[in-house]
Amino acid sequence: MSIVPPRSGELLRLSSLFVRTLREDPADAEVASHKLLVRAGYIRRAAPGVYSWLPLGLRVLAKVEQVVREEMAAIGAQEVHFPALLPREPYEATGRWAEYGPNIFRLKDRKDGDYLLAPTHEEMFTLLVKDLYSSYKDLPVALYQIQTKYRDEARPRAGLIRGREFIMKDAYSFDLDDAGLAAAYEKQRGAYQRIFDRLGLEYVIVSATSGAMGGSRSEEFLSPSPIGEDTFVRSAGGYAANVEAVVTPVPDALPYDDAPAAHVEDTPDTPTIDSLVACANADHPRADRAWTGADTLKNVVLAVKQPDGSRELLVVGLPGDREVDVKRLEAALAPAEAEPATEADFAAHPELVKGYIGPGVLGPQGAQVTDEAGETRSAIRYLLDPRVVPGTRWITGADTPGRHVFDLVAGRDFTGDGTIEAAEVRAGDLAPDGSGPLELARGIEIGHIFQLGRKYAEALELKVLDPNGKQAVVTMGSYGIGVTRVLAALAEANHDDRGLAWPAHVAPAHVHVVATGKGAEVFEAAEQIAAGLVAEGVEVVYDDRPKVSPGVKFADAELFGVPLLLVVGRGLADGVVELRPRAGEAVQVPVGEVVATATERVRALLGGS
Amino acid sequence: MSIVPPRSGELLRLSSLFVRTLREDPADAEVASHKLLVRAGYIRRAAPGVYSWLPLGLRVLAKVEQVVREEMAAIGAQEVHFPALLPREPYEATGRWAEYGPNIFRLKDRKDGDYLLAPTHEEMFTLLVKDLYSSYKDLPVALYQIQTKYRDEARPRAGLIRGREFIMKDAYSFDLDDAGLAAAYEKQRGAYQRIFDRLGLEYVIVSATSGAMGGSRSEEFLSPSPIGEDTFVRSAGGYAANVEAVVTPVPDALPYDDAPAAHVEDTPDTPTIDSLVACANADHPRADRAWTGADTLKNVVLAVKQPDGSRELLVVGLPGDREVDVKRLEAALAPAEAEPATEADFAAHPELVKGYIGPGVLGPQGAQVTDEAGETRSAIRYLLDPRVVPGTRWITGADTPGRHVFDLVAGRDFTGDGTIEAAEVRAGDLAPDGSGPLELARGIEIGHIFQLGRKYAEALELKVLDPNGKQAVVTMGSYGIGVTRVLAALAEANHDDRGLAWPAHVAPAHVHVVATGKGAEVFEAAEQIAAGLVAEGVEVVYDDRPKVSPGVKFADAELFGVPLLLVVGRGLADGVVELRPRAGEAVQVPVGEVVATATERVRALLGGS
Incomplete structure (x- = not known):
């Protein structure tokens, strides 16, 4: 006994329900x-x-x-x-x-x-x-x-x-x-x-x-x-x-006492990592193995916009085989946002030689750097990928068109203003907690x-x-x-190419009753079944539309996605109704048992509650 | 049996409910x-x-x-x-x-x-x-x-x-x-x-x-x-x-064939209806009865603002014993809004002599009117109260300081641009459907x-x-x-000076249980009663605050306005709990019966539902 009466079921008649299905996808939907x-x-x-x-x-x-x-x-x-x-x-x-x-x-x-x-x-x-x-x-x-x-x-x-x-x-x-x-x-x-x-x-x-x-x-x-x-x-x-x-796992720093001194080499026409790697392998091969993008240090120029509207350049240095992931970058810079540097930015900073930018004109903020024309200016903020630990050796830009520095050693030849998580994460990278490679x-x-x-x-x-x-x-x-x-x-x-297929707990109704055929007896039987279900507390969509074809009714039912479909139609002559789950096998149920059977199914779908 | 379980009652403990009562009215509340x-x-x-x-x-x-x-x-x-x-x-x-x-x-x-x-x-x-x-x-x-x-x-x-x-x-x-x-x-x-x-x-x-x-x-x-x-x-x-x-009942038009001709009289220093009526009775008395404000025609100058920002003057003519009701006026002019004419408006219209405005300078739109200085201009829009039917006779302004027109007959001597429902409605006015005077x-x-x-x-x-x-x-x-x-x-x-007093259907809870006293047995009993009520589907506020005085608890209960208060306290020694309706007489109920009694009361308050 309760003060509040139990909620009863509900009957939604499609002849009056405010709904209209569409056969075509809306143009703006992706x-x-x-x-x-x-x-x-x-x-x-x-x-x-x-x-x-x-x-x-x-x-x-x-x-x-x-x-x-x-x-x-x-x-x-x-x-x-x-x-x-x-x-x-x-x-x-x-x-x-x-x-x-x-x-x-x-x-x-x-x-x-x-x-x-x-x-x-x-x-x-x-x-x-x-x-x-x-x-x-x-x-x-x-x-x-x-x-x-x-x-x-x-x-x-x-x-x-x-x-x-x-x-x-x-x-x-x-x-x-x-x-x-x-x-x-x-x-x-x-x-x-x-x-x-x-x-x-x-x-x-x-x-x-x-x-x-x-x-x-x-x-x-x-x-x-x-x-x-x-x-x-x-x-x-x-x-x-x-x-x-x-968080990128940080490798141990490497000793660099016996590393060769950095040396600038001619690398004509190598503004991209791919062209640089090809040139390095052709003109400056190393003994033990071929150069790859991972041996190069790419310096990407970005503009950082603060919420107050101020805008400042930032250079991110990262292994050449990785791209900057803007979402990761912005997460690191939040609430600031980032965008690629513009032509105007490069024009204002002649020390930045596109395709050949190196730490030589970067370095910690506050430092003074000199461009090709001999002009001195304050260094742009320079943040490094966590993999660029002291002792790592890099091929990177020499701040002159067609030239790169080889054997530039982090910690010896250059430092930045700190590190930043801006490089893309790739399948196979290692988890920071040592639990193995990432998917x-x-x-x-x-x-x-x-x-x-x-x-x-x-x-x-x-x-x-x-x-x-x-x-x-x-x-x-x-x-x-x-x-x-x-x-x-x-x-x-929860959908397929025919429509939605809701879990029972959130479906707009529990059972969708379709009356197919023209005889009054079909509609009378369907009406009774729907009413019987409602009396059991079941929420029912009842397709009572008199002049709509079975094909349209079934298509609408599959689009709506109610978990259980009851088809009241031809089988009625044999005393059966078809119970067709939105996902699963159809079964024939005697008319006299269908309310109990469907209610039982609904209860099972709702987890016995 | 229903798919949906009945909603149970609810227990709101005041020791944790997010609420704080105030003893003083908020400064901004009227x-x-x-x-x-x-x-x-x-x-x-x-x-x-x-x-x-x-x-x-x-x-x-x-x-x-x-x-x-x-x-x-x-x-x-x-x-x-x-x-x-x-x-x-x-x-x-x-x-x-x-x-x-x-x-x-x-x-x-x-x-x-x-x-x-x-x-x-x-x-x-x-x-x-x-x-x-x-x-x-x-x-x-x-x-x-x-x-x-x-x-x-x-x-x-x-x-x-x-x-x-x-x-x-x-x-x-x-x-x-x-x-x-x-x-x-x-x-x-x-x-x-x-x-x-x-x-x-x-x-x-x-x-x-x-x-x-x-x-x-x-x-x-x-x-x-x-x-x-x-x-x-x-x-x-x-x-x-x-x-x-x-809607103002419109009187029948009156015959005016034998009405005297309109005549201008000196009415020095009579810019208000009261002063005009006093002057008329003193200097221009009529035989049958004294003049009253209802015999005068007051012409009120207003500015009408359209939603597009345009603004135009309007004069409303109504019996002098009635004020313009701006809400009625605006309802008649919707979606336009109205405001009193400003000094600048009067300055722009020298034909409008404040306190002495008459239909002489108004009349239907499109007409030309001449001011005291002899200048001619288009008449301002002029709308009349529905009582100003043809044949009614009026004292009204003569458009000259200190002078009024007497026996000015509507329909004979002046007309407007139509009628408007702008006059205040007063107790005793007659209903338009003939059903008697209005309250x-x-x-x-x-x-x-x-x-x-x-x-x-x-x-x-x-x-x-x-x-x-x-x-x-x-x-x-x-x-x-x-x-x-x-x-x-x-x-x-639904309130009194002590607080709210909700009807049961909308009250935040049905029963407010107050435990008063310091003994653990009081709180135990109250806890059991609250739980018993919740089991019956009742929504309960339970004041379980351990260190709050009974006075504060009662004051809060009256402020909240839950329909039934149960006081578990001193009576417990005698085996009773007090059931105190927010509006009604307190009764003592045996502890063993209080859940049933209170539930019954709640059910009665909710109309047996």
């Missing part, structure tokens, strides 16, 4: 989830990266949200709800008003006040806890919301996967000390595992960078998918990281958890009295799930 | 709902007119939304969800991009595209139905969403009652013909009645103006409240209207339903094939409920 969600009538585009939700889509979304809510409640996180429209001040206090640059939507109200559409809510949660709480006795506390977020993405893409208006669950933990934060982080991590397990969504937990969020430990939950925007690595020994977070794969970021630490609490002065009566700055964690993106990831992981 | 919702820890202000929701507030909000959802579903309306961030184009097509003027939030994306934060979604619903539907067979359809809306109010006030970010349920109906629209409108009207009945919120349905929405029939649901922003009228005979929608009262607008007609469908070309195979423009209705405002109206209607 990925399966986007194509199928539009074609099946779940969503429609309202603007680039901005979507409207139709009844079927909204049902799936509500189910995803419900799983998230239940698991948040299970770890004691409490739900609140913040505005999306927020004043500038809190974001100014933490520096993010500037840091976000063009990536957020900004607006002014009629009194010329500055506002933003919040991309995430660390500031607001911090201020709310500051408003309500004042003692260590109030801690720990974990809060969350499921709320609409906004980011003015430069390239919204892949439908719901990278949108400009999207739904996130963002949770935040508040603790007095590091041990508390670590415990809160583990609780959220566990809840995330249960959420994705319940949703039937495969995931990999990978080490991640904190990026513009600040903080220390951070992990991402990635749903493996070839269309994912994130690349991650895994070793057989259990290491897993977002490629941006991969690369792609994934969709469905969750991200951070040990933020005290960055926000310090900036916004969130302090509580500690047990000794002293003011202590609170330490925080931040935990996000992209709810709409999770829905898209579910569609990516 | 009305009880705002003061108490902040003090009880339901909401917090994030910016002017923008609020954050804390756990208790969010629970009430979810319950209000659930009632709205259920009643929408019961009339077959289907839930969808649109973005809040929308491109300019659809609103441009209907003219509302301009019409909204400064009342909406506008922004640009990184590509300089124009966007708005939607204040309402007629355009998007219209376009979605156009996208999906093409035949009369698809109609009727009714859709709705519960969604965050934005308006850049000039004066956000009264907490949730007039906010800048707020939640609305907006529904839209689509029909082929007027009869279909009328039926859809009646269904929504019925659903609204059931929603407010279930919420326990008193309401009055009043005729309303359509304002900037366009359309024909429109009614508002007002929750009577002295702090309401809307004034409405009621007659004993059943007429009810928003004061803006009251005035104030109310909070909690719902508004419109028969929009074809305005949006025409502007956005929403057409379907009709049964004759011809393209027919669809006719629409629009139906809104201010969900967050309903919550505030509930708080206004």
Whole structure:
């Protein structure tokens, strides 16, 4: 006996359900989830990266949200709800008003006040806890919301996967000390595992960078998918990281006492690594083995743009057989962004001889360097790949067209301003923890958890009295799930070329009843079966459209992706109904048993709950 | 047996619930709902007119939304969800991009595209139905969403009652013909009645103006409240209207064949109606009765601003005993706004002699009028109160300081450009339907339903094939409920000076258990009772705070407003617990029966559901 009556099933009649399926893929859709969600009538585009939700889509979304809510409640996180429209001040206090640059939507109200559409809510949660709480006795506390977020993405893409208006669950933990934060982080991590397990969504937990969020430990939950925007690595020994977070194992320094002195050689017409390696092997061969790209030091000129708009050149030195991975570079430089140097940049720096740049005109900042014309200027900032340890020997540019230096020894002949993780990670690279070679794969970021630490609490002065009566700055964690993106990831992981194929927990309904044929008895039987299922608490889509062909009805059913299809039609004369799982073998079930059989199947699919 | 397990009760422990009550009213709060919702820890202000929701507030909000959802579903309306961030184009097509003027939030994306934060979604619903539907067979359809809306109010006030970010349920109906629209409108009207009945919120349905929405029939649901922003009228005979929608009964025209000719009289120093009436009675008395303000014709100069920024003068002529009601005036002029004429306006129009303006310099537009200096110019637009029918005689300004015209007869001596409903409505005025004198009262607008007609469908070309195979423009209705405002109206209607007093259906919990005293046995008993209630499906707030005084616990309980309070304390020694309704008499209940008794009470409060 309960105060609250059990929810009954539901009947969605296709004759009146607000939906229209499309046989053709929408022109702007690149990925399966986007194509199928539009074609099946779940969503429609309202603007680039901005979507409207139709009844079927909204049902799936509500189910995803419900799983998230239940698991948040299970770890004691409490739900609140913040505005999306927020004043500038809190974001100014933490520096993010500037840091976000063009990536957020900004607006002014009629009194010329500055506002933003919040991309995430660390500031607001911090201020709310500051408003309500004042003692260590109030801690720990974990809060969350499921709320609409906004980011003015430069390239919204892949439908719901990278949108400009999207739904996130963002949770935040508040603790007095590091041990508390670590415990809160583990609780959220566990809840995330249960959420994705319940949703039937495969995931990999990978080490991640904190990026513009600040903080220390951070992990991402990635749903493996070839269309994912994130690349991650895994070793057989259990290491897993977002490629941006991969730390290059640093080789031991080498002795170089008996290394030959550096010597400049003619290498005509060798502006690329390939041409340089060919020339070196032809004109300057070494005895023991051939030169390869890995023997060369490539110096790549980039421009780094800070959120405040300032722009500065940077040269990255890395083995010639590797490219710069801009995402890794930007993760290392966050919140700054990077772009290739322009012709104007080279014109302003005649010491940089394209294709022949060497440490001779670089070197630690503050040093003075001289260009070919004899002019002296300050050295550009120069960061080296971690593999360029003291004692390694390189062929690199001699800062003169057609000439390279050989046997240039790191630590002896040149140094930089430090190291940077900017080189691409390749399959076969070794994991930093010694667990073996790495594999690369792609994934969709469905969750991200951070040990933020005290960055926000310090900036916004969130302090509580500690047990000794002293003011202590609170330490925080931040935990996000992209709810709409999770829905898209579910569609990516659960479809075929005929349509969607939802896990039962998130499907818009449990059973799809199709009445085929023209006789009234077919529709009467189907109606009764649908009603019987609803009485059992089953959610039913019933295709009661009188003049639609069986072919169209089956195509729509496969597009919708409800887990169980019941076909009421020709078999009726023989007293049977076909039970056809969206994935699996069809069976004939006696009419009198079909409600019980289908209900049993649904219960099994839902895990006996 | 059901697939979906019944929802169990819930236990909210005050030792960990994210809430903090305040003993003092917040400085910016004017009305009880705002003061108490902040003090009880339901909401917090994030910016002017923008609020954050804390756990208790969010629970009430979810319950209000659930009632709205259920009643929408019961009339077959289907839930969808649109973005809040929308491109300019659809609103441009209907003219509302301009019409909204400064009342909406506008922004640009990184590509300089124009966007708005939607204040309402007629355009998007219209376009979605156009996208999906093409035949009369698809109609009727009714859709709705519960969604965050934005308006850049000039004066956000009264907490949730007039906010800048707020939640609305907006529904839209689509029909082929007027009869279909009328039926859809009646269904929504019925659903609204059931929603407010279930919420326990008193309401009055009043005729309303359509304002900037366009359309024909429109009614508002007002929750009577002295702090309401809307004034409405009621007659004993059943007429009810928003004061803006009251139609003045037009008296019959009077014969004026034997009326004396108009004559100008000296009325020195009579720039106001009072001074004019005094002067007329002293110096120009009439035989049968004294002059009153109702015998004078007051000409009020206003400036009308169109959404496109253009501005034009307007003179309103009305009986001198009535003021212009700017809200009624603006309702009549929508979407234009009005303001008093400025000194600069008068300076530009020397024919307007302040305090002595008469129809002599006004008259129908296009006419030429001559000012005192003999200069000729086009007459300003002149609209008359509906009471100024042909044959009525007036004292009014003679366009010369210190002089007025007597026996100026409407229809004989002057006419205007038509009539306007701009005069204030007063208690005792007669209802237009003959149902007797009007009473005035104030109310909070909690719902508004419109028969929009074809305005949006025409502007956005929403057409379907009709049964004759011809393209027919669809006719629409629009139906809104201010969900967050309903919550505030509930708080206004259900509180006392000690705190909130929620109806059981929307209360954040059903029972509030307070453990008072220091003995472990009190907390053990309270814990068991709370657990027992939860097992019965009851939602329980349990004040388990160990070191908080009974006085503070009771004050918090009254502030929260949960319908039933159970006090576990001193009585325990005698085997009883006190059951104290938020409104009603306390009774002592044996410990062993308290779970059953309280559950029974809750069930009764929820109406046996």
